[in-house]
Each structure stands twice: as structure tokens, then as C-alpha cells.
Amino acid sequence: MKYEIEQNLIKVYCKDEFNPEHILECGQVFCFKKDGEVYKVFPGKEYAEITENENYYEIKTKNPHFFVKFFDLDSDYTQIKYNLAKYKILEKPIKFGYGIRILNQDLFETMISFIISANNNIKRIKLILNNIRKNLGEKVEDEIYSFPSFEKLLNCDEQFFKEMGAGYRASYLYKVLRQITPEKLEDLKKLPLDDLRSELISLSGIGPKVADCLLLFGYHKGRVFPVDTWIAQMYNFYYSPLINREQIRKNLVDQFGDLSGFAQQYLFYYQRSSN
């Protein structure tokens, strides 16, 4: 995709391949907020502001190279959408979410975030994560705090996560911090997909759905299809209804193959927005 890096700036020229609203609001990420016409994004300890100009979007940041990778700017989503165009069911979802890109997010932050996401809604997920940031993170900008380090989170007891609003997920968080480290999560990259997936599912608070989100949004694996309540709802409307989410997942991965993750994200965003 066409983009230019200047001093503290990335200019993104393909508005049909990069739309900050679609990218950020499609449910893959929680570390952002909209401030007027500006999207503020704060993964880890990084920070960027995105604004729209006539012919390009402008990503203002001290660390352009981080955000090139984060926003997956070197991938060709025109090609991906072309390859997905043969699926009739994706016609409207792709038209609707045309500017979606799958982010490259930090494994540890993504893991914690999606453990909190279980049986929860996006607004409250963001609230809980922001509570944790405010309490343990460092100030990045006005009202914006970094995601805390593994060590800081490891020092918290279960009660702390309850006070942050995590509810019954507090014990999952407490336990998973004692089962894995950020380094170990990186190390798992060398495993084949199926082994990696089972390793993740063996962790506290991580089941099939959360594992697939981490595989897609963190490990950037295309051959996964996270099935949540929205996807199940969609599936049971357009296909012959199934109760078992594992069966739904298998059928959808069989259909969309290595592009499953992309198809999933267009479908999820479209389904959630039209309800």
C-alpha cells in the first residue's frame, strides 16, 4: 500500500485500504479513543493520532516504524479483498468495512485484553483495561496511560483485578500471569498452528475463542476463525443452524482457508453494526 514516512508522520494515501474508523471500531483492539475527529491510539507505551486530510490519512507519532508494522501497512488488502470477492456472503460486509486492516498487536497485551473480553461487551472491556492502565501504567498523554509491564501485573493480587471491574475473570488473570511470560508467548511463534493453539488453550481464561483472537490479532495467523456470539448468530442465519461453536468454527475455516481471519473480521464488523 502506498504510504510515506516523514519525520514524525506517516501519510497513508489509499483511503479504500486504510480507514481508521473501520480498523479500530471493528473489535480487534481496545487501546484507542475518538476525540472529535481525531483517533488516538495507544498500544503498549506507544502513541499516535490519526487525522484525515483530503487525499490521505495522517498518522502522527514519534515512532513511525512501530505503527507501520502495527497497522500492517506493508500488506496488500486490495489483493486480499479481491481473493475474498468470490464469496457471496462477504459482498456486503466488505463493502461496509472496506478500510479494515488486521493489526499486529503485542502478544501479552492482546492476551490480557481478550481474557477480559470473555462474555463481556466492548464498552466494558475498554473500561476495565483503562482502569488497569490508570492504576499501573505510566502517563503517555493527557488522560492516556501505557499498558503496564508483565512484572507490574504479576505483583497484583486477585482482589486488584476485581477492583478494576474484571469480575470473575480476575482469577483467570491472576493465574495466567503465573503460567506464562511475554517472552514465552514470543517463543511459541515457532510452533505449528495447531500446537500453538493448544498451548494457548491450556492457559487460564483462554478457550477456543480467545485463543483464536490472540492467534489472529497477535500472531497474525490467517487460518483461524474466532466464533463469538455475533458470528454464531450470523452463521445460524445464513447457514444451516448449529449449536456447537466448535463445529461452526471448523466449517468456516474449511470454507475460507488461509483467509478465514480476514473474512471473520468483515463479517463480525458488519454483523455487529447491523444489530
Add this chain to the structure above:
DNA sequence: GCCCAGGCACATG
């Protein structure tokens, strides 16, 4: 008050 949200752990058949 009930139902639901990017489900999971655990018990039971």
C-alpha cells in the same frame, strides 16, 4: 426485574 455481552472452567453423563 430480565437479558445480553468478542466464553471459560468445571462437573457430569
Add this chain to the structure above:
DNA sequence: CATGTGCATGGG
């Protein structure tokens, strides 16, 4: 292996 149940919390 498959199915059922309890679970914190805030919003509609």
C-alpha cells in the same frame, strides 16, 4: 467426547 451450569458487572 459432548452437554450443562455458574459466573461479575453494567447497559438496554
